Amino acid sequence: MGWLRAGVRAAVLIPVIVICLLLMVLGNTLFERVFFKQSRPLTPYLTVFVCRMFLWVTGMRYARRGRRMDRRGAVVANHSSWLDIFALNAGKRIYFVSKAEVRGWPGIGWLAWATGTVFIARDPRAARLQQAVFEDRLLAGHKLLFFPEGTSTDGMGVLPFKTTLFQAFFSDELRHEMHIQPCTVVYHAPEGEDERFYGWWGEMGFGPHLIKVLAARRQGRVEVIYHAPVRVDAFPNRKSLAAHVEEVVRSGMPPGRQ
Template identity: 65%
Template sequence: MTGWAEQEYPPRVPMGLGGWIRVAVRGLLLGGLVFGGLILLLLIRLIEKPIFGLRRPWTPWLTQFVCRTAFVILQIKFTASGSLMTERGAVVANHSSWLDIFALNARKRIYFVSKSEVASWPGIGWLAKATGTVFIKRDPKEARAQKQVFEARLLAGHKLLFFPEGTSTDATRVLPFKPTLFAAFFSDDLRDDMYIQPVTVMYHAPKDQDPRFYGWWGDMDFGPHLLVTLAARTQGQVELVYHTPVAVRDFANRKELAAYCETVVRGGHRLLAQDAKSAKIPRSTS
């Protein structure tokens, strides 16, 4: 039986002249926003870093503005519900697309945890470094050093965000959560004070498009997927649900915590999918 990741990708939608015009207009605006914001962020960091060190009281606000404005340019509806966590700790979410970076930054000021390879990607790697992303290596020899980095950032008050699935999906499912990164929160210095907030991310495809329209997985190239997203005549919606934060100390180990977060995120994803199929109830933009 063929696994979901080996399924055929959604058929490419012919763009036509109108599509290419939308690519040009949206692409120029989005590029100007992102890289203009990057330059401004780096200039602000020249002042912010010497004064505050690991703490970043100014630049996350700029990142949040850029990400929210990106959805305005793309004309993708952005909605969110649920209260933001005020306690120290991390956010975990399901992972469907490169658009997750914009969506999760748009509502909450967070710092992503990403695999080390991303740091060397042209464009994306620069943005990730500038916005304070924590890079990790899948090497047991690095576990101790990475744990220390985690602790330093969390104790500095940073809200870290990571994707426990370990990969992106086709936007129609939630994969099992891997417990590896949850281990850092069970150290003696963190366990009693840290909280984890599960977040469900749900993409609703444009009308009459494949439900996997916004999904980015497998061997998909970033460029073609970006073009199709920019070219869409009508766009869909991304919806975020922030679930109740839980205290790390209430769980016996990382596996229990990962399983709980997976259950909550998966349940939220299922409910949003059911809502979309039955009756699309408008949700307040947040």
């Protein structure tokens, strides 16, 4: 029965994802880039639709708390699973920041590119170019989202935030314009399952984990908690900013996971 549930859900989701991604590529390539350049006012709504459809088809309950930031800036969140993409995109038009290697992954890399992901190389020699990309996207009004933990976890806690990407917001062009909104993503496992059911970490394979989620008879729920945004220029440097938002993100976790 688990395989049957997974097959039925996949049969519903695959056509929706393929059609919407084709519309994204065509819309961005033939329309938005011509008339709006980087602002992309239309195609992000397709991403939101696909993510909400995924949660609805799988049966995962979704709850959102707090007010989504309407100011210019970025969102930072804890990272527990590939499901974060659906949970975070379902409630807000955002663009993920990902390591450059993802762009070369079969299938996933193309999907990430189509949805406007910003790819970051770990090469220090590319720092200046990456800074320019950040500035262009942020000043175009894009809400960028990145995971400062640097890796995904089992969802039972929050790792210390890495500060590297925060430096981009302290440039002369951005510092007085940008806000950062901390966001906590909390997964609650289906009844009777391990609390880490939705966590995807370490050497876990994507395929088996995807099938496990699609095959589940009962689904759990995910909470997305938006905390109050802070001004970048309220902090003297990247380390103090990263420490503050890390503390806020951790405060949104259930007591046993803090």
